[in-house]
Structure formats: C-alpha cells, structure tokens
Amino acid sequence: MPAVSDAASPAEFLFRTRIRFHQADPAGVLFFGRVTELLQAAYEELVADMGLDHRAHFAQHETSTPIAHLEIDYHRPIQAGEDITVRVRVARIGSRSFTLAFGLDDEDGQRRVSAETVFVFTLIEGERFLPAPLPEDLRARLARYRVVDSA
Numbered sequence: 001m002p003a004v005s006d007a008a009s010p011a012e013f014l015f016r017t018r019i020r021f022h023q024a025d026p027a028g029v030l031f032f033g034r035v036t037e038l039l040q041a042a043y044e045e046l047v048a049d050m051g052l053d054h055r056a057h058f059a060q061h062e063t064s065t066p067i068a069h070l071e072i073d074y075h076r077p078i079q080a081g082e083d084i085t086v087r088v089r090v091a092r093i094g095s096r097s098f099t100l101a102f103g104l105d106d107e108d109g110q111r112r113v114s115a116e117t118v119f120v121f122t123l124i125e126g127e128r129f130l131p132a133p134l135p136e137d138l139r140a141r142l143a144r145y146r147v148v149d150s151a
Contacts, residue, residue: 011147013049015042015086024080035072039102039115042086046100050141062124063132068097069118076112083107089147096121096131098142 015038023034047057057065078084085105092099097120104113121138122129134142 011089011145013042013046013088013145015045015088017041017084017086019078019080019082019084021080028080030078030080032072032074035074035104035113035115036070038084038086038104039070039117042088042102043100043117046088046145050144052138052141060124064122064124064129065119066122066129067117068120070115071117072113072115074113076110078104078106078112084112088145090142090145091116091147093134093139093142093146095133098134101147 017038019030021028023030023037025031044054044058048054083106087103087105089101090098091101097118099116099118102113102115102117103111104115105111120131121134123132124130
C-alpha cells in the first residue's frame with residue numbers, strides 16, 4: 001500500500017494513505033480487519049522514523065515486541081478512495097511495555113477510528129517469550145513521540 005509519512009511534531013508521527021477498494025467490504029466501507037493492517041503499517045513506518053533497523057526489529061531472533069492488548073473504537077465509517085491520516089503517539093512507556101495511541105482522521109480532520117496497542121518487550125528463549133525491561137535505547141527513541149495529556 002503506497003503511503004507517505006512525515007513527522008507532524010516532535011511528539012506525533014503521521015502516516016498518510018488512501019483506502020483502496022480491496023480494503024473495503026462489499027458496501028465500499030473499510031473492512032474492520034483492515035484497520036489493524038493500517039495500524040501495523042503506521043507502526044512499521046514509526047519504527048523506521050525512530051531510526052531502528054526494520055529487519056532487526058521485526059526479526060524475532062532474540063527479542064520481540066508482541067502486542068499484548070489492542071483496543072479499537074469506530075466513530076464513523078471510512079470509504080474506499082478516502083485519504084486517511086494515521087496519527088501515532090506514544091501514550092505510555094512502562095518498565096516492560098509501551099502503549100501507542102492511534103487516530104485515523106479523514107482529510108477534514110474528523111476522527112474516524114481511535115485505537116491503542118500495548119506492546120511488551122520480550123526476550124525469546126526457544127519457544128518462550130519472556131517479558132523483559134525495555135532497553136534504554138528503545139525507551140529514549142519512544143520518548144521522542146511521547147505525548148502527555150494535560151488533563
């Protein structure tokens with residue numbers, strides 16, 4: 001899926017894409033399962049923007065960052081042919097995990113979908129994934145995209 005990405009600010013990452021016909025259901029609405037594909041694509045672009053090596057980060061040889069929790073709220077349908085901006089920010093950095101907050105917005109800035117994913121840093125030992133402390137380097141890279149809500 002072709003996309004253009006750029007940084008909106010030091011604390012937010014943008015991933016822009018057009019919804020393709022094959023991503024829609026028979027009514028021309030973005031199929032719900034495809035939302036997770038958009039989240040993953042935005043995450044992969046964020047990894048590149050953070051300066052991490054894509055192959056090394058996703059290789060799962062010694063470490064991995066599997067998703068432990070995914071939450072999606074649908075506000076309005078997204079139609080095939082629409083241009084969507086996926087806004088990504090780091091909502092939380094824990095000792096062994098981090099949470100990304102996503103907002104899928106249309107061209108007018110209307111929020112269509114909100115999502116949060118919790119990634120757990122793990123060490124891989126054989127077939128076991130063992131939660132481990134986030135490496136300081138990863139923690140520092142994530143902190144560039146950390147947004148603290150002022151509530």
